[in-house]
Amino acid sequence: MNLVVVSNRVARGMANEPMTGGLAAALLPVVEESGAIWVGSSGRVRDGAHKEPFAEIEALGAGALALLDLPAAHYGGYYEGFANSALWPALHSRTDLIRASREDYLSYREVNAFMARALMRFRKPETAFWIQDYHFLALGAELRDLGVSQPIGFFLHTPWPDRATVGAVPQHRELVTAMLAYDLIGFQTEHDCENFLSYVQSDLGLTVADGVVASRHGISRVAVFPIGIDPEKFAQQAAKAASHPDVSRLRRSLNGEKLAIGVDRLDYSKGLVNRINAFDRMWSLQPSLARTASLLQIATPSRGAIEAYGDLQSELARLVSDVNGRHGEVDWTPIRYLNKGFGQTVLAGLYRTAQVGVVTPLHDGMNLVAKEYVAAQNPADPGVLVLSKFAGAANELDAALLVNPHDIEGMARTIATALSMPLTERRMRWEEMMAKLRASTIQNWFADFVDALQESHADKEASVPL
Ligand code: G6P
Numbered sequence: 062m063n064l065v066v067v068s069n070r071v072a073r074g075m076a077n078e079p080m081t082g083g084l085a086a087a088l089l090p091v092v093e094e095s096g097a098i099w100v101g102s103s104g105r106v107r108d109g110a111h112k113e114p115f116a117e118i119e120a121l122g123a124g125a126l127a128l129l130d131l132p133a134a135h136y137g138g139y140y141e142g143f144a145n146s147a148l149w150p151a152l153h154s155r156t157d158l159i160r161a162s163r164e165d166y167l168s169y170r171e172v173n174a175f176m177a178r179a180l181m182r183f184r185k186p187e188t189a190f191w192i193q194d195y196h197f198l199a200l201g202a203e204l205r206d207l208g209v210s211q212p213i214g215f216f217l218h219t220p221w222p223d224r225a226t227v228g229a230v231p232q233h234r235e236l237v238t239a240m241l242a243y244d245l246i247g248f249q250t251e252h253d254c255e256n257f258l259s260y261v262q263s264d265l266g267l268t269v270a271d272g273v274v275a276s277r278h279g280i281s282r283v284a285v286f287p288i289g290i291d292p293e294k295f296a297q298q299a300a301k302a303a304s305h306p307d308v309s310r311l312r313r314s315l316n317g318e319k320l321a322i323g324v325d326r327l328d329y330s331k332g333l334v335n336r337i338n339a340f341d342r343m344w345s346l347q348p349s350l351a352r353t354a355s356l357l358q359i360a361t362p363s364r365g366a367i368e369a370y371g372d373l374q375s376e377l378a379r380l381v382s383d384v385n386g387r388h389g390e391v392d393w394t395p396i397r398y399l400n401k402g403f404g405q406t407v408l409a410g411l412y413r414t415a416q417v418g419v420v421t422p423l424h425d426g427m428n429l430v431a432k433e434y435v436a437a438q439n440p441a442d443p444g445v446l447v448l449s450k451f452a453g454a455a456n457e458l459d460a461a462l463l464v465n466p467h468d469i470e471g472m473a474r475t476i477a478t479a480l481s482m483p484l485t486e487r488r489m490r491w492e493e494m495m496a497k498l499r500a501s502t503i504q505n506w507f508a509d510f511v512d513a514l515q516e517s518h519a520d521k522e523a524s525v526p527l
Contacts, residue, residue: 062187062188062189062511062515063098063183063185063187063188063189064095064096064097064188064189064190064511065097065098065100065180065183065184065188065189065190065191066088066092066097066098066099066100066193067099067100067101067176067180067190067191067193067197067200068084068085068088068099068101068192068193068194068197069101069102069140069193069196069197070082070084070085070101070102071088071099071100071101071102071126071128072086072088073121073126079361079401079402079403079404082326082363083288083429084194086405086429087288087290087429087503088193089121090503091503091504091506091507092121092124092126093121093122094122094504095123095124095507096122096123096124097191098124098126098127098183099121099124099125099126099127100127100128100176100179100180100183101126101128102128102129103116103117103128103129103130103131105130105131106130106131106132106133106136107130107131107132108132108134114129114175114178114179115127115129115130115179115182116128116129116130127183129176131172131175132171132172132175134168135168135171135175136168136172137168138164138166138167138168139168139169139171139172139196140196141366142160142162142164142165142168143161143165143166143168143169144169144195144196145364145367146158146159146160146161146165146367146369147159147160147166148195148230149195149219149330150369151222151226151227151229151230152195152219152220152221153219153220153222153329153330153423154220154222154226154423155329155330156229158329159229161230161231163231166232169199170199173197173198173199173200173203174203176200177204177206177207178207180204181207184209184211188211189211189212189213189214189514189515190204190209190211190212190213190214191213191214191216191510191511191514192213192214192215192216192243193215193216193218194216194217194218194219195218195219197215198215198236198239198240199239199240200215201213201215201239201242201243202240202242204242205242205278211518212244212245212515212517212518213242213243213244214243214244214245214246214247214510214511214514214517215247216246216247216248217246217247217248217249217253217426218288218427219249219426220249220252220253220424220425220453221248221254221257222256223256223259224256224259224260224264227260227264228264233264234264234265237261237264237265238265238276240281241261241267241274241276241277241278241281242281243281244281244282244517244520245281245513245514245517245518246281246283246284247283247284247285247286248283248284248285249285249286249288249426249427249453250285250456251285251456253285253426253453254283254284257283258272258274261274267527272284273520275524276526276527277526278521278526279521279524279525279526280520280521280524281517282516282520286506286509286510286513287427287453287456287457287501287506288427288503289432289501289502289503289505289506290432290433290498290502290503291502291503291504292432292435292436292495292498292499292502293436293499295433295436296436296437296438298406298409298437299409299410299412299413299436299438300413300439301406301410302406302407302409302410302413303410303414305406305407305410307403307407308410308413308414311357311411311414312414315414318352318353318355318393319353319354319355319416319417320354320355320356320357320414320415320416320417321340321354321355321356321415321419321447321479321480322356322357322358322359322412322415322417322418322419323336323356323357323358323359323360323418323419323420323421324361324403324408324412325358325359325360325361325422325430326360326363327360327362327363327370327373327374327377328363328370328373329369329370329373330422330424330425331421331423331425332422332423333358333360333377334373334376334377334380335421335423335466335467335469335472336358336419336466336472337358337377337380337381337384337396338380338469339469339472339473340356340384340395340396340473340476341384341387342469342470342472342473343474343477344384344395345388346470346473346474346477347477350477350480351390351393351395352393354416355393355394355395355396355397356419357397357399357415358381358396358397359399359401359402359403359411360377360398360399360400361400361401361402362374362400374400377398378398381396381398384396408433409433410437412434412437412438412444413438413439415434416444416445416479416480417444417445417447417476417479418430418434418435418444418445418446418447419447419476420434420446420447421448421449421464421466421472422449422451422452422466423449423451423467424451425449425451425452425453425454427452427453427454428448428454429454431446431452431454431458432454432458432498434446435458435461435494435495435498436495436498438491440488440491442487443488444487444491445461445479445480445482445487445490446461446462446490446494447461447462447464447472447475447479448461448462448463448464449463449464449465449466450464450465451465451466457494457497457501458494458497460490460491460493460497461490462475462478
């Protein structure tokens with residue numbers, strides 16, 4: 062089979078290049094190993110991109126990376142507009158932040174149609190297409206309109222919210238109807254899957270049986286594929302990274318002090334304000350923890366042209382400075398706050414240096430930082446994961462200390478518990494989580510989805526459209 066994987070953002074094969082978001086970092090090794098063609102945005106826009114859309118095609122492991130310049134006239138409406146100011150807030154249950162204009166929606170559809178036309182270059186009789194994430198909900202339908210009858214699958218990396226929240230996006234019907242052109246639709250959790258099926262049944266009035274939806278496109282299968290990492294490889298990377306200059310400098314700077322770490326894109330879904338408030342509360346409730354434990358929070362700027370992101374960045378800067386001002390000492394900074402990205406290798410080393418990993422999103426599809434923090438630990442002396450129950454990862458990593466990120470006091474107490482957890486309990490919890498990570502790797506995720514896509518396609522071909 063010849064597989065074409067499509068996502069808006071792609072990663073290149075450089076371990077030290079800062080990674081933006083879980084999707085691109087997760088896909089990189091499996092694309093390299095599988096020999097797939099990975100098509101995505103070059104990050105540049107061009108007028109007249111439709112004449113020769115591909116900016117670059119380069120080798121990527123056994124596969125290839127094909128980068129597309131997107132049409133200048135529609136890029137803003139597609140990326141900052143509909144994808145990240147209408148869909149992203151809706152998918153993360155922030156209906157108050159939805160900014161949805163008809164114009165942005167049309168740009169989104171234009172870019173989906175543009176991508177479909179560009180993909181024709183890679184279409185062979187045995188090609189299967191696998192579309193990633195909310196940027197391309199309608200890409201499958203556009204491909205079908207161009208006459209593509211090959212397997213087309215879709216995987217959503219974010220949560221899928223309840224019916225009422227989906228209904229807040231003005232074009233919800235058109236979009237979900239377009240999604241049914243896919244043979245297979247994959248979600249991170251059972252809960253996402255149930256929400257989607259309940260929408261399809263109640264709002265579109267379609268028949269659903271055993272995770273299969275019947276529509277005018279024939280049948281589509283809807284199933285759960287929790288995304289994973291390569292835990293052994295990440296563990297090796299973390300052990301090796303101990304000697305990296307950034308990691309050694311961090312260790313030297315600690316002077317026996319314990320460290321908690323948070324690594325997130327600067328995004329309102331990540332619960333950063335609540336997290337900082339929890340640390341503030343912890344140092345107020347337990348002044349003995351001042352000087353003995355600090356937080357390293359890496360918040361990589363993201364989607365900065367969107368107002369909600371700019372506002373959050375200012376709010377966090379004020380909050381961190383206020384907390385440091387109140388709790389700090391001449392020789393102790395409670396929160397080390399960095400607005401920049403780091404490569405995978407350095408991150409692996411930083412995770413291994415920290416006694417506590419704090420991953421407390423308000424909503425998150427999976428959250429691979431949680432999995433990477435676990436994999437990076439020293440088996441003889443592992444750290445503790447404090448994890449939001451609203452991250453998809455909490456389904457598997459239930460041996461973490463699970464928290465409700467809206468309960469600031471509860472989080473403060475749990476972080477303090479994590480900082481003082483005895484070795485036997487830390488090891489027990491860590492081993493349980495590592496076993497889960499080993500049983501559900503990124504390689505399994507990739508292979509399971511591709512196998513299921515072939516099967517679903519055969520079923521769709523045999524089905525009669527409504
Ligand atoms: C999330 C999304 C990805 C996206 C990433 C980074 O993980 O699911 O699709 O690539 O955030 O966001 P950005 O807008 O910088 O690509």
